[in-house]
Each structure stands twice: as C-alpha cells, then as structure tokens.
Amino acid sequence: MDNRSSWSVFRMLFILIIALWYLFGFPIAAQVFTVAAATFFATGRRYRWFYILYKTLPRDVQAAYRFLRINLQLRDWNKRNMSVTRLFTEEVSPKRMAKVAYHFEGRSWTYSQVEAYSNRVGNYFMSLKKADGTPLLQREDSVGLVMENCPEYVCIWLGLAKVGFVTALINSNLRREPLSHSIQAANCKVLICGASLSAAVAEVYESIDGIPLFQLGKSDGESPECLSRHGVIFLGDVLPQASSELPIELIRKTGPRDKLMYIYTSGTTGLPKAAVITNLRFMFMTVSIHLMLGIKDDDVVYDPLPLYHTAGGIIGAGQAIICGNTVALRKKFSASNFWKDCVTYKCTVAQYIGEICRYLLSVPEMPEERDHKVRVMFGNGLRPQIWKTFVERFRIKQIGELYGATEGNSNIINIDGTIGAVGFVPRYAGKVYPMALIRVDEETGEPLRGKDGLCIRCEPGEPGISVAKINNKNAISSFHGYADKKASEKKVIHDVFTKGDSAFNSGDILVMDEFGYFYFKDRTGDTFRWKGENVATSEVEAVISNIVGLKDATVYGVEVPETEGRAGMAAIVDEDGSLDLVKLSEGMKKSLPGYARPLFLRVLKELPMTGTYKLKKKDLQSDGFSPKLIKDKLYISVKEKFVPLTEEIYADVLNGKVKL
Helix, strand or coil, rough: CHHHHHHHHEEEEEEHHHHHHHHHHHHHHHHHHHHHHHHHHHHHHHHHHHHHHHHHHHHHHHHHHHHHHHHHHHHHHHHHHCCHHHHHHHHHHHHHCCCCCEEECCCEEEEEHHHHHHHHHHHHHHHHEEECCCECCCCCCEEEEECCCCCCHHHHHHHHHCCCCEECCCCCCCCCCHHHHHHHCCEEEEEEEEHHHHHHHHHHHHHCCCCCCEEEEECCCCHHHHHHHCCCEHHHHHHCCCCCCCCCHHCCCCCCEEEEEEECCCCCCCEEEEEEEEHHHHHHHHHHHHCCCCCCCCCCCEECCCCCHHHHHHHCHHCCCCCHHHHEEECCCCCCCCCHHHHHHHCCHHHHHHHHHHHHHCHHHHHHHHCCCCEEEEECCCCHHHHHHHHHHCCEEEEEEECCCCCCCCCCECCCCCCCCCCCCCCCCCCCCEEEEEEEECCCCCCECCCCEECCCCCCHHHHHHHEEEECCCCCCCCEEEHHHHHHHHCCEECCCCCCCEECCCCCCCECCCCEEEEEEEEEEEEECCEEEEEHHHHHHHHHHHCCCCCCEEEEECCCCCCCCCEEEEEECCCCCCHHHHHHHHHHHHHHHHCCCCCCCEEECCCEEEECCEEEEHHHHCCCCCCCCCEEEEEEEEEEEEEEHHHHHHHHHHHHCCCC
16 A cells, blocks of 8 residues: 555545544544554555455445435434424425425325415314214324325324324234234224225124225225125215315424334334334434435435335435435336336436345346436345346446344345445444344254353354444434334344343344445344345245144245245145135135245155254255155145145246246
C-alpha cells in the first residue's frame, strides 16, 4: 500500500470516528478506535488488517453518514412525540395535497384523497356504539383487516390509527383454522374484509364469536348466507356519510412507542404470530430504506408485493406515508406486466423478492424491460447465481438486498451491490450496531456457551445464528415481540455478550466474511420459505394429520435446483396402504394456502426416530426427493393432484420442464 492509499485510509477512519463521536458520544468513538488499534497490534496481521480497512472504509464512511441521518431523524421524531398519523397529517400530506400518493389499476389517489378517505374511516369507526350506548371500540383495540391489495387497504389502517385503534394485517391467503387463529391471536373486536374474501371469512365466522363484520365492495353474487344473517355492513354505503374532518386531538394522543399495527409472521413454529409494530418501528423501517438507498423525494416506487407483509405494507407503501413518494401498487404480482407497469407509472424504484427476480428472467424479452427508468431495486432473496444476469439484462444500477425479521432488530442492508451479500456490519462497529453470529448446536438449535457462560461468537467464514442485542431505549435495537408474550420470550436469549444482557434470536443461519458482509445460509427450527412466504411445518403437519386420520406425518422443506427457498415435502406413515391421495390433496386445498401445500410426498412404513424418540427430520430432508436414492413411494403434486414421482418426472423437475 503506497503513502497516498495509507493517508486515504487514515483520513476516512478519522471521519468515521468523528461521525461516531457526534452520534454516540466520545466513549463509543474511543472504544471503536481502541478496538481497531488493539486488533491491529495484537493479531500481528498488520498488512491484512490495513487491507481490509482500506477496502471497506469507503463503504463504512458512506453507511455511517446515512446511519447518522437515520438516527438524527428518529431522535427528532421521538423528541417531538411524532406518530405515523401525526407525521402524515402535519408534515407529509399538507405539502403534497395535489401530488399522487398511490397509483392502482389505472386510478390515482392524491394525498388529499388519502387524507379524506382515512379521516372518514377513523371518524366512522370511532362513532360506532354497542346496544348499551358504549363505544364499540376502545383505544388500542384491534381491528382485523383481510383484503387484497388496493389503496383503500392503506387508508383503512391509517384511518383506524388516527383514532387510536390497532389494525391486524391478516394474510389474505389464509383459510379455516389459520385464518380463525390469526383473528383471535390479535384479539380482534371488529373484522374488515374485501368482497373477494367474504366466502373465506364465512367459513370461520362462527368460530370467531360473530364479531361485527364490515366489507369493502359488494360481492359478485349474494353475500354468504351466514354473513347476511349477522348483518354485514358495507363500507361503501356508510363511509360517504362519515365526516372527512381530521380527528387531530385523537391523533396527538398517540406517541412514537404506541402500537400501530400487527403483522403476522410464522416465526419458527406453530400458527401465525401477531408481531407488534409500533409507530417508531414503522418510521424506522421506512426511512431507513429511503436514506440508506438514496431514494429521492420525486422517485416513484413500484410495489407489487402483498400489503399484509412488512416488505410491501411498510417499507413499500410506507414510502408514501412517511417520505412523500408516489407508490404504484398492484393487486397481485404479474411477471408479464412488471416492466409494463414500471413504464406506465414512470417508476424509478422497484421492490422484489427472490421469486420475482426468477420469474422476470423467465419471461421472454420485451421492449419495456429496456424502456423503463428503474435505477434502484430493493428486497430480499435475490440468489447469487442469477444476480449478475438479472442486473445486466434489466440494466439496474443498484440492488439493495435486505435482511431482517418483521419482529426482530437485526436489520442490515447491502448498499454497494456486493453479489450475494444481504448486508454488512463493519468489523470494528460491533459496539455501534451489536449484531453478531453465534455458534449453536446443530441438532437442538440451542446456543453454545463458553466457560464464562456467554455465547460464543463465530469467526469469519463460520456459519452461525444471527442475533442482535436488545436495547428498548433505542428505536433501532428495540424488540417488541408478539401479541403473545410467551411467544415473545422464546425469541430472546439471555447472557449473550455480557452477563445480564439479552438478544433477539432470528433463527436464521448466516455466515460473515472478513470484510463484514453477511450471507444467508438457512433457517433453523420448523420453518422454511417458499413463494416468498414462511411456512410453519407444525401447522401443515396438524392439517395433514387430521386429513389422513391421525397418521404420523412430518413436513419439511427440500431444495429444488433453480428455485428460491425450499419446496414443501410431507412424509406420511401408511402401514396398511389406506392413504387416500385424492382426499389428501382436496383437504390441503381447502385448509392450506397454496404456498404451504407440500409439493412432494413420501409414503413410508415408519418415521425415523433417535434413541430418545426424537424425529430425524434432518435425515429425511437430506434425502431430498430423488427416486434413485429413496426406495419409499414418492409422489409429486401436478395440477393439485398427487401422481407417482418417476425418474423421468424427477429429471424434468431438475431441468425446469416441470414448473413448481
């Protein structure tokens, strides 16, 4: 390294230390400098250390500056007691009343229209009374929302938040028990559904104690009989009569740390869990994407993702609510219309999940993929194998690959386009952003501990579980968990880095390289990801067991070449050959969303167990679905019917002729 390069490194290090001093005070800046110096002199690998510093410091200085801006913004909002609704009504909306907030199916909603519609929603639901004259809803009561994507979706939760109600954003793909459970898990006092989902709601309505039901839009035919009998109220009939005046006094009663909404996540086991999203966390996630990726105020964001998820509903749609951008929504993702929409709405920023990228690459070339103006795309799950091809074909200047959990605090982002990386944390910045990888027992998933009783950090190149220290005084590292406190406690590890501390356990296996980049490897626990959704295996196992007459069954994810995530596979014990495949397929179709239905089936005489009667699910998973290796009967779901998985079909799956 020449003198000029050395001076450049030290200059950038000096700038970084000053930035940390300004943001966190002298003690933290001094610790970072001390750790860096001690590492340099203690390891003896001086030249390598300087090389790593030289390679990463430009990245780290840029990130530190943007991180500083995020922290200052959050501190300002927290100091001024701002909530999402107050920020929207007092600062974002007034400046942009005539600007388009949302594009959708050829229609445009201005900020003025979003403001008025959400005010009507808030005022109407606040005015509802019980038979005895008391309010139907009290402050912080939950309202379930199960609808497809549309601007009204955002306006409804925004309007409810304006008057102090908390909206539970329920996955619109859920049916029967998972749907009923999701409504009850958040203790919803009222349910709002879209017309296209009224039949699904009718199936579970008796199980949710017949809570008041409201429907947006009229069904094509007659409403389901049970809903008509219970007096479903159509919002299109009542909202026009509600006041469009701003309930400002109620808005000012809500602070940054109050609940805003629930977003469901499968976590690692069981049925969906309602993760708590506070106002400050919503603002943090949204503004972080905006500032870390350099999104401009006049950018138009394309959001084809479900609004019930964090990606589409917060960091996508939230760009309009918090940052004043125009956002183009779509009811459902379409590979053939993705670039056409981007051209139509003049989008400059777009969202993705890994599956979307693969689907886009599979579509024949079209003029719109060259004519679009998208310069930034952000999301998660873009596979390293197709990263370069994707960027080059669609001419995307910047990819912002994200990593994080809805309920967690270990959020990182790739801002420099390093292929395959889901984000980074500078090697010398552990005190500033205490995210780390720790060693765990491969069988139990429990953290391994040293002689001092603390968790053991992974070395560069060593896979481990991602954890992040919890500090509820800080918006970035706070953890609010789920509506279910017991479920929240299971995600927390104690005595991690120091005695008495606690950290969020992501349940994800990552690996970090010597430059501080993190790469996703796998998920632990009984969860796998397919079609952009988390699948809780215990939930699917319970459904299958009921369908097949309580036969032993286990569900797991298997890797399929050239696909993201893992495809579902079920292993079922059938000692007497009585398994009815038609009944199984039809039962899964009725009770499970499409992404959760196993695509592969293995029928065996008994499930493999350990000497202590623990299921050897890892052995089954490692076997995969190859008919050459497995002697048990194998089936594949083709057009929602199970057919024998022959070697010919297996080969077609591997070479992509059979689409999963």
